[in-house]
Amino acid sequence: VEALKLADTLTDEFYRSAAVRFIIDVSIRAGDFDDARALLKHVKVDFIRDKIVASYPQLTRPNLSDVIRK
Numbered sequence: 520v521e522a523l524k525l526a527d528t529l530t531d532e533f534y535r536s537a538a539v540r541f542i543i544d545v546s547i548r549a550g551d552f553d554d555a556r557a558l559l560k561h562v563k564v565d566f567i568r569d570k571i572v573a574s575y576p577q578l579t580r581p582n583l584s585d586v587i588r589k
Contacts, residue, residue, distance in 0.1 A: 523558075536564040540571055547575055 522545075526538035539562050546555035556578050562568045572579055 532563050533567070536562045536567040540567050543571055543575070543578075552577065 522542050526535055529535040529538060539558055543555045543558050559571060559578050
């Protein structure tokens with residue numbers, strides 16, 4: 520949470536997206552795919568978003584808990 524707050528203070532969109540990418544990396548390593556998926560929506564730089572999706576394609580798949588609720 521603290522890292523996300525710090526990333527949010529960055530005014531440059533590229534640096535903010537890069538910081539969020541590192542938080543996504545940590546979330547994935549911790550097995551928290553729901554948070555990583557939610558954070559991906561906040562990455563505004565296409566180049567960085569493409570790199571994240573290439574590294575973690577499972578983030579673009581539907582969340583299992585969302586599918587079960589339907």
